[in-house]
């Protein structure tokens with residue numbers, strides 16, 4: 597099969613190779629997917645660069661965790677009726693050597709999620725990592741029915757997923773964006789309310805919307821935004837966070853303790869399987885209902901994977917980059 601791989605960490609141009617590799621066969625409990633679209637997330641480019649603590653766990657790595665395509669072979673123990681099914685795939689290269697940047701990828705059966713007709717592959721190819729993270733940020737600490745949740749980075753991939761999951765799960769969702777011009781877009785993306793974190797009066801505005809305080813925050817920049825949550829969280833509230841932001845301020849232990857705040861640090865490679873499966877079901881339903889959609893992606897041929905990785909590393913693309921094997 598045609599595939600892209602690297603055998604050492606480094607810049608895309610120095611380490612990525614495209615060529616022929618043996619087509620993999622599914623082991624018991626696995627399915628093989630003929631990949632239509634393979635997503636390039638920034639965590640894929642960080643793993644390839646060897647930054648953020650990434651190391652070469654295997655001598656050769658086919659990159660990319662997420663993708664979409666059609667099941668064309670099943671291993672022993674997998675329902676043969678899955679053959680021919682359209683699917684989206686998550687965490688293909690998490691703790692495994694071979695991801696989706698190839699004509700074929702092999703994943704455990706539950707990590708290939710059935711995709712109803714009509715949902716285009718490029719809408720779901722990049723869903724796995726951000727979608728499942730956004731889902732867990734909202735629901736990883738129990739029900740949000742009747743609660744108020746704040747979602748930062750609401751127009752990003754994780755944030756859009758959190759907005760959709762929160763709204764569908766019965767919460768009142770306040771999107772927190774960083775520019776006034778994004779407020780209308782966040783409302784259009786599904787938020788009940790939207791506030792501008794940079795306005796200088798964001799805490800007051802959130803407390804006007806949630807006078808008893810916010811129950812849960814799904815936050816993309818823990819250290820940058822913590823002061824706002826200390827002002828606006830209800831007693832016993834939860835901050836679920838999946839990235840730190842730029843601030844290096846010390847953790848204000850006493851202020852968090854006084855409010856009995858739960859801080860849930862999320863690492864998507866290590867969520868429990870049942871949380872991943874529940875997220876996959878909910879996210880697929882949200883997509884099919886039209887409650888979750890993502891901006892258009894930039895698409896590259898597999899042969900141009902170097903350019904695809906370089907594009908994904910640019911802030912402007914927001915990681916919405918795919919390759920088509």
Ligand SMILES: NC(=O)c1ccc[n+]([C@@H]2O[C@H](COP(=O)([O-])OP(=O)(O)OC[C@H]3O[C@@H](n4cnc5c(N)ncnc54)[C@H](OP(=O)(O)O)[C@@H]3O)[C@@H](O)[C@H]2O)c1
Pocket residue numbers: 638639725726729748749750751752753754755773774775793816817820821837838839841842862863864865914915
């Ligand atoms: N821990 C995990 O398992 C996990 C999983 C998935 C993603 N992540 C990480 O989470 C981050 C977001 O991922 P993504 O896919 O959603 O990225 P994305 O699509 O690029 O969106 C990032 C969003 O975060 C906003 N943002 C950035 N810094 C902010 C800050 N200090 N305060 C408030 N908002 C801020 C951006 O707003 P602007 O429009 O104003 O720039 C944008 O809306 C990335 O660093 C990614 O690597 C971690």
